Amino acid sequence: MNDSAQIETTDGEESTSLYQRILNDIRGKIVSGAWAPGYRIPFEHELTVQYDCSRMTVNKALSQLAAAGLIERRRRSGSFVRSPRSQAAVLEITDIRIEVEALGLPYRYALEQRRERRSQPNDAERLSPVCPKKLVELNCLHYAGTRPFCVEHRLISLETVPDASVETFQEIAPGPWLIGRVPWSTAEHRISAEGADSLMAAGLDIDEGAPCLVIERRTWTADLPVTYARFIYAGVSHSLVARFEPS
Amino acid sequence: MNDSAQIETTDGEESTSLYQRILNDIRGKIVSGAWAPGYRIPFEHELTVQYDCSRMTVNKALSQLAAAGLIERRRRSGSFVRSPRSQAAVLEITDIRIEVEALGLPYRYALEQRRERRSQPNDAERLSPVCPKKLVELNCLHYAGTRPFCVEHRLISLETVPDASVETFQEIAPGPWLIGRVPWSTAEHRISAEGADSLMAAGLDIDEGAPCLVIERRTWTADLPVTYARFIYAGVSHSLVARFEPS
């Protein structure tokens, strides 16, 4: 993918834009390890000489590298290779409907239970730091074809999302309903493996104790909890993929 | 120190740069759902009027949004909200030693088995796309205190990493050994839940069939496979955390 930098001109100077070329060159030095973390990248004015261009062009390349987290820029000191080898992979969290349809199976959603209730001490850790007084609790099932694909257990804060009290969630799953309706600023996902308890086993139509992939998602807007969701997939049916590539 | 008065105005119009403000405004519209996917963002020249600034300033904001994947820019047509409904969360992949020590437990590494062998058809999917002819196969154990914490199964391509043939891996785990020694450009992680087979059960000192979290990692440098690693954690002992916050 990254090879073939020069496509048409054998000279290879005109194939991409100048700032892209500068960006690629520097990124290459970094990911190849030629410029180790902490290395001071040539100053902007040095690069302007090297590439015979204006500072703005160099600046554009370096700014993008900084935005991508590959380098750190310090006034008066210069730009430094950052990459402290922290392997951060990007995990795509897709909507369940999309997931199911990607498998070529028809998707179906079903609401099992809907309760509106006061919060219990138990909820505080799921809806932190400010546990709402009232919330909606849902149990849902997502089907892939005729087989249950995912069990969803969800809490929605009625203080942050008052509209949820007038929505039955019979026809629409809480995930898609919330998206777009509630701006959220932070999300945390906790992924673990658990053995199916009797409820999970019944919902997913698997044996009790069978391994399940559990994804817990908590979202906040500002500092207010929006929702807590717990998705349970039968172990054999599902896996998550996270990728890292230097953009 | 005590005087101030320029930063903290609740109005907060001057605290950041103009292009940052534009960027934040638009990103807010997108993540809040006010501008749905497919929506055409105001043209650059419209935004220059709205914010009373030059086109370059608007362009900088929009270019960054495009680089971040939030919008798509089309010549002559304008810029459109992209957001293909997939929330990307960042998954921190930490070294196992760090993980264990974060739990306040002493870490210990042990090599169970080391084999140098020719590749088998079986390996091709783990070390793709160009399966090396020779490789090192390792089975390792990572202890937290006296209890086994993680079972590691690893393949290292001897074509990409010839040095691995002269390393016994008795004292150092393959993960830390590889880091820094081999620059890698891409990594893929697959996370799933599995029931322990007899080998996993014996290694982790758990019952057969008990739920385990399995993380498979494949890394490449350029297009050459570097290593395949499979980490198995007892279900109760471990979870992964992925976070999303709009940068």
Add this chain to the structure above:
DNA sequence: GACTTTCTTATGTATATACATATTGACAGT
């Protein structure tokens, strides 16, 4: 109508310029 050509338009890139701002290093004063 199907096709080509030309025009228009929004974005893409590059430049020179200007001033702001943070930080370093040197120099001077106590």
Add this chain to the structure above:
DNA sequence: ACTGTCAATATGTATATACATAAGAAAGTC
């Protein structure tokens, strides 16, 4: 030796300008 001041410097942001390029729209041609 410590401290404060100040100039030098690299980055940060913003502007006006210029031309390139792609793609849609409109006009012209067969």
